[in-house]
Amino acid sequence: MRTELPVLEDLRMNLPAPDVTDAAAAAALLADPIRASIVRILRDGPVCVCEMAASLGARENNVSNHLARLRDAGLVRPVRAGSDTRRVYYERDEVACAAALASLREVLA
Amino acid sequence: MRTELPVLEDLRMNLPAPDVTDAAAAAALLADPIRASIVRILRDGPVCVCEMAASLGARENNVSNHLARLRDAGLVRPVRAGSDTRRVYYERDEVACAAALASLREVLA
DNA sequence: TGGACATCTCACCGTGGCATGAGACATTCT
DNA sequence: AGAATGTCTCATGCCACGGTGAGATGTCCA
Numbered sequence: 001m002r003t004e005l006p007v008l009e010d011l012r013m014n015l016p017a018p019d020v021t022d023a024a025a026a027a028a029l030l031a032d033p034i035r036a037s038i039v040r041i042l043r044d045g046p047v048c049v050c051e052m053a054a055s056l057g058a059r060e061n062n063v064s065n066h067l068a069r070l071r072d073a074g075l076v077r078p079v080r081a082g083s084d085t086r087r088v089y090y091e092r093d094e095v096a097c098a099a100a101l102a103s104l105r106e107v108l109a
Numbered sequence: 110m111r112t113e114l115p116v117l118e119d120l121r122m123n124l125p126a127p128d129v130t131d132a133a134a135a136a137a138l139l140a141d142p143i144r145a146s147i148v149r150i151l152r153d154g155p156v157c158v159c160e161m162a163a164s165l166g167a168r169e170n171n172v173s174n175h176l177a178r179l180r181d182a183g184l185v186r187p188v189r190a191g192s193d194t195r196r197v198y199y200e201r202d203e204v205a206c207a208a209a210l211a212s213l214r215e216v217l218a
Numbered sequence: 219t220g221g222a223c224a225t226c227t228c229a230c231c232g233t234g235g236c237a238t239g240a241g242a243c244a245t246t247c248t
Numbered sequence: 249a250g251a252a253t254g255t256c257t258c259a260t261g262c263c264a265c266g267g268t269g270a271g272a273t274g275t276c277c278a
Contacts, residue, residue, distance in 0.1 A: 009191050015156065015164040020145040027145065030136035030216060032266075036129040040216045047124065049225065055124040062267060064226055082118050086224045086275045094218075101217040107139060107149045108210040109203075141236080158255060171237060173256055195245050195254045 023107045026100035029073055034058055035066045039075060039092065046079055046089040075100065132216045135209035138182055143167055144175045148184060148201065155188055155198040184209065 030036045037056055041047055049067065053060040067090060070076045074096045079089045139145045146165055150156055158176065162169040176199060179185045183205045188198045 009193075011157075012160050013163045015150065015160055017164050017166070018146055018149040020142055020149055023149075024140060024142045024145045027136040027139035030213065031133060031140045033129055033133045034266090036133045036136065036216050037127050040127040040129055040132075041124065043218045048120075050223090051121050051124055054122045055126050057126070059268080060225070061269080064224095065266080068226080084118075084224085084276070088225060097217045101214060104139065104213050104217075105210060107145050108206045108213075109152045143236090159253090168238080169255070170239080170257095173254095174236085177256080193246070193254085197255060 018107075020107055022100075022103040025073070026103055029070060029075065029100075032066065034063065035070060038063070038066060038070060038090075039097070042076060042090060042092045046081075046091040048082075048087040048089045050087065052090075127216075129216055131209075131212040134182070135212055138179060138184065138209075141175065143172065144179060147172070147175060147179060147199075148206070151185060151199060151201040155190075155200040157191075157196040157198045159196065161199075 030039065034056060038052055041052060041055065047055075049060055049063055052058075053063045056063065067076065071078070074093055076090045076092055079091050081089055139148065143165060147161060150161060150164065156164075158169055158172055161167075162172045165172065176185065180187070183202055185199045185201055188200050190198055
């Protein structure tokens with residue numbers, strides 16, 4: 001069901017500007033392949049930094065930086081667990097991820 | 110239902126790296142507020158460049174540049190229609206938008 | 219206790235992206 | 249025909265972002 005163009009169209013110069021701040025922020029986070037991969041990997045359960053770095057072929061250094069971005073945005077959170085407490089496992093915040101997806105769906109319909 | 114960490118965890122150094130190229134590309138497009146707004150605006154039907162520019166408070170120049178990015182990605186397409194053929198209306202490619210959303214859903218679950 | 223390991227943080231640098239301005243082109247109006 | 253309008257493209261400048269390296273912290277192992 002598509003809106004047909006009026007026969008004699010008048011310019012609609014005051015269309016409301018949509019609020020896309022949440023969607024744009026979520027998209028900016030996922031725009032980097034490493035961050036997108038991290039979020040995707042964590043779908044299957046907690047993974048520690050060195051495992052992600054090995055899987056992605058990136059330096060743990062770099063992965064840690066991207067994790068900081070995702071952590072600040074609330075998409076992932078550290079889970080200090082395991083016998084070796086040097087390692088830091090990360091898990092997704094499913095509520096935040098669902099909210100991010102919802103904001104993107106609001107744009108892409 | 111969350112996967113519990115094993116009591117004695119071993120490092121999984123060969124986790125498969127997910128393919129997130131499509132999702133990252135889609136996210137990069139929506140990462141800019143103007144582009145995200147354009148895609149959102151076009152949900153309600155075709156709109157011409159000057160209308161979008163007015164709605165967003167941006168220069169038509171700038172909007173046209175962002176439209177070129179979206180057009181190259183296949184998310185929108187120009188529709189030369191109307192009595193004044195100077196104006197260019199744009200409409201969304203719903204199939205491409207759905208594909209983009211699907212790739213993002215694949216990441217955010 | 220010393221060394222290896224895992225992670226985090228910060229500063230630096232190079233690249234890419236966005237906004238801008240100017241110019242070109244087609245179309246409509248007077 | 250000439251002016252104004254709507255859009256596109258390209259070149260430029262600036263800024264933010266990602267990758268890297270070094271250093272600090274804390275933990276495990278010999």
